[in-house]
Amino acid sequence: MSLFEKIFNYQIVSRLDESGAFATTSQERIWLQSMLSDPAATEAFIPSTLDKLRLMLADDDPLEIDGSLREKAGIPASPVYHPLLRILRSILRSRSGICMSYRMRNGRVHERMSGFPYKLEFSMVKKEWSLLWYNRRHRTLMSTKLSSIVTITEEEIPPEETEKFTQRILGILESRKEQGIIVIIPMYNVELSRILYAFSCFEKEVEYVQAADSYRITLTFQTDESEYVLSKIRFLGKRVKVVQGSRLISRMKETTARALARYEED
Amino acid sequence: MARESFDKEIQFLRMLTLTSGAYNRQQFADRLGISVHTFDKTIRRLKEIVQSVQQQLPAEQGHDFNEMLRLNYYESADPLLLFLFRAKSLKETESVRLALLLTALQSQPLTTMELLDACCEGLPAYSALPDEKTIRSDLKYLVEVGVVRKEPGGRPYRYAVRNDLVTELTDEELLDLYDFVDVMANTQLPSVQGYLLRDHLKKAMRRQAGAQEIAEPFLYKYHYYSRILDEAHVHPLLHAIRQRRCVTFLYFSAAKQSIYGSQNTNPLFEKETEGREHTILPLQVIYDHQYGRWYVLGHAGGKGIMKFRMEGMTQLAEGEPVSEKRFADLLAVLEERTRYSWLVDTGRAVKVRVRFFNPEGAKRNFIRERVLLQGQWGTITEEESESFIYEITVNGITEIKPWLRSFGSSCEVLEPKRLRQEFKQEWKELQAYYEPIRENI
Numbered sequence: 001m002s003l004f005e006k007i008f009n010y011q012i013v014s015r016l017d018e019s020g021a022f023a024t025t026s027q028e029r030i031w032l033q034s035m036l037s038d039p040a041a042t043e044a045f046i047p048s049t050l051d052k053l054r055l056m057l058a059d060d061d062p063l064e065i066d067g068s069l070r071e072k073a074g075i076p077a078s079p080v081y082h083p084l085l086r087i088l089r090s091i092l093r094s095r096s097g098i099c100m101s102y103r104m105r106n107g108r109v110h111e112r113m114s115g116f117p118y119k120l121e122f123s124m125v126k127k128e129w130s131l132l133w134y135n136r137r138h139r140t141l142m143s144t145k146l147s148s149i150v151t152i153t154e155e156e157i158p159p160e161e162t163e164k165f166t167q168r169i170l171g172i173l174e175s176r177k178e179q180g181i182i183v184i185i186p187m188y189n190v191e192l193s194r195i196l197y198a199f200s201c202f203e204k205e206v207e208y209v210q211a212a213d214s215y216r217i218t219l220t221f222q223t224d225e226s227e228y229v230l231s232k233i234r235f236l237g238k239r240v241k242v243v244q245g246s247r248l249i250s251r252m253k254e255t256t257a258r259a260l261a262r263y264e265e266d
Numbered sequence: 267m268a269r270e271s272f273d274k275e276i277q278f279l280r281m282l283t284l285t286s287g288a289y290n291r292q293q294f295a296d297r298l299g300i301s302v303h304t305f306d307k308t309i310r311r312l313k314e315i316v317q318s319v320q321q322q323l324p325a326e327q328g329h330d331f332n333e334m335l336r337l338n339y340y341e342s343a344d345p346l347l348l349f350l351f352r353a354k355s356l357k358e359t360e361s362v363r364l365a366l367l368l369t370a371l372q373s374q375p376l377t378t379m380e381l382l383d384a385c386c387e388g389l390p391a392y393s394a395l396p397d398e399k400t401i402r403s404d405l406k407y408l409v410e411v412g413v414v415r416k417e418p419g420g421r422p423y424r425y426a427v428r429n430d431l432v433t434e435l436t437d438e439e440l441l442d443l444y445d446f447v448d449v450m451a452n453t454q455l456p457s458v459q460g461y462l463l464r465d466h467l468k469k470a471m472r473r474q475a476g477a478q479e480i481a482e483p484f485l486y487k488y489h490y491y492s493r494i495l496d497e498a499h500v501h502p503l504l505h506a507i508r509q510r511r512c513v514t515f516l517y518f519s520a521a522k523q524s525i526y527g528s529q530n531t532n533p534l535f536e537k538e539t540e541g542r543e544h545t546i547l548p549l550q551v552i553y554d555h556q557y558g559r560w561y562v563l564g565h566a567g568g569k570g571i572m573k574f575r576m577e578g579m580t581q582l583a584e585g586e587p588v589s590e591k592r593f594a595d596l597l598a599v600l601e602e603r604t605r606y607s608w609l610v611d612t613g614r615a616v617k618v619r620v621r622f623f624n625p626e627g628a629k630r631n632f633i634r635e636r637v638l639l640q641g642q643w644g645t646i647t648e649e650e651s652e653s654f655i656y657e658i659t660v661n662g663i664t665e666i667k668p669w670l671r672s673f674g675s676s677c678e679v680l681e682p683k684r685l686r687q688e689f690k691q692e693w694k695e696l697q698a699y700y701e702p703i704r705e706n707i
Contacts, residue, residue: 008352009356010353011318015362020473025412032447052435056431066508068549070553086442089484106629121486200558201491234671252700259675
């Protein structure tokens with residue numbers, strides 16, 4: 001199976017697009033066929049669609065799963081679909097509002113909050129879905145785990161409101177942006193690729209300072225993600241040092257002092 | 267296009283996305299081991315591809331190429347690196363012909379002669395017309411990749427295009443399919459075929475929706491997109507494993523400055539590459555969720571089990587097969603040696619014992635949750651109100667170290683003693699990183 005088949009060529013693809021033609025290769029169907037055996041498929045489709053798809057793909061053999069591909073240091077297989085996804089994405093696509101009751105961490109339930117949904121976000125680390133939405137009463141951007149949602153209904157919103165909320169959300173996201181500059185200690189330049197791979201899930205800019213033979217990585221992230229950023233920085237240990245971003249720096253100081261205290265008795 | 271060119275483009279794109287414009291042209295070319303001229307040529311080519319694949323992008327038109335490849339979490343739902351797999355060069359005439367054939371087949375099955383006619387009609391007046399033989403070989407190719415199927419029944423054979431995923435599904439069903447493909451491609455391995463399918467479905471949906479903009483509802487937090495590039499090697503390796511065949515490749519270790527070696531056909535320009543040629547019997551492909559990297563583990567005659575990062579591999583070629591028995595024996599050795607590997611380490615088995623401290627004053631014990639979620643086969647052995655003990659036996663301690671360190675002061679290493687000493691020393695050095703620099707008075 002070559003991912004470089006000429007049928008995937010960009011010129012063919014753009015020509016087919018112009019003429020409105022559609023075709024799938026057996027590679028794509030085989031992939032889909034294997035994915036349909038995942039429990040997620042039963043959440044993603046109504047039974048009749050699933051049957052239809054399975055029938056359509058019956059001629060293609062599924063990918064051979066023989067254990068030669070392994071995943072390590074991840075989270076054990078966990079469901080990647082949530083029953084609410086189908087309901088929510090149609091609300092999102094029609095740009096409607098929502099009326100929602102959801103449980104908070106302390107167990108209390110917020111009743112019938114009215115809001116505007118923005119995106120469905122899946123965390124690759126925690127393997128869970130959250131709804132990003134704008135709370136109309138509190139005028140804030142919220143992130144609520146789908147598993148905490150008790151009830152949710154669609155609510156109509158006039159188009160001009162939709163636009164207003166979208167702009168407000170973008171404004172909030174922008175205002176929550178934080179930056180930090182991390183330098184790679186030149187001694188560890190040989191590990192450049194490993195370090196950049198570890199940071200490749202963030203929005204970033206890399207600068208190479210030739211005079212110092214060192215790399216400066218400017219990370220941009222949301223304020224509430226800073227704990228995750230810090231865990232990545234600690235993960236890399238002596239290879240990197242935070243040189244800008246007062247919060248990251250003070251948290252690193254605090255961590256090193258407290259961690260050292262754990263080993264004091266030695 | 268030669269295989270070599272893909273290797274170059276993979277390395278090129280990887281470096282471009284990872285370093286996101288850190289180098290100037292000369293530095294970039296040096297690191298990659300190519301000339302500035304080749305650098306310019308490659309950039310031009312990639313830009314051309316991006317433009318024709320991403321025509322529909324409205325706002326981002328003005329963006330610089332580097333800018334386009336940069337991860338912009340809230341804006342880009344499309345994995346841009348996918349276009350690597352679209353980069354295969356094709357003769358203009360061939361791409362026109364294949365597209366015409368598939369377009370003609372959209373509404374009904376046709377015979378070779380009917381297709382020849384449709385193709386001739388569709389071609390511009392000035393171009394040379396294809397003959398029957400060419401159409402036959404095109405059809406043979408399309409059947410081979412499964413885009414077209416030969417209809418049952420006698421001669422003359424009719425060919426039908428495999429577009430039922432779009433024609434047989436209702437709009438609502440198509441939407442469900444698109445979302446499913448989107449979620450699975452972004453969360454499961456392998457993903458490239460899923461992304462290709464997602465691309466196709468998206469175009470079909472866009473046509474159905476007309477001018478209406480399709481909102482992308484999904485975001486994937488902390489996704490390692492660069493893994494897409496390495497999938498180029500994953501499938502050939504899995505194929506070799508299934509066939510029990512050896513592979514050879516030129517390997518560039520991360521410690522080397524240059525990450526690519528061009529194959530020069532002219533002996534005058536031949537130079538020593540920094541890469542090393544290896545021949546191994548691949549046994550297992552491993553994806554590391556911690557860094558988002560792919561590895562291949564295999565057996566090299568005389569050297570035993572070896573591990574390679576896929577990003578360092580170029581010029582991969584399949585070689586001789588081995589017997590089923592030999593493969594099984596070597597696989598058993600590998601399984602034994604990696605039974606306790608945090609990732610791919612085949613070092614000696616060591617018992618690691620650490621104390622994790624529960625967060626103070628927090629409503630949720632997120633430390634414990636994280637340990638249970640990410641701690642692989644390790645177990646919690648003792649629990650107290652402020653802390654708990656976690657134990658795990660691993661092959662070598664290097665691979666688990668970053669994970670333990672990422673917990674900061676919430677983790678104290680108890681055993682082995684050597685690891686405890688290392689942690690103490692590292693935290694000391696890290697503390698020095700953040701101490702104010704005293705001015706000389």
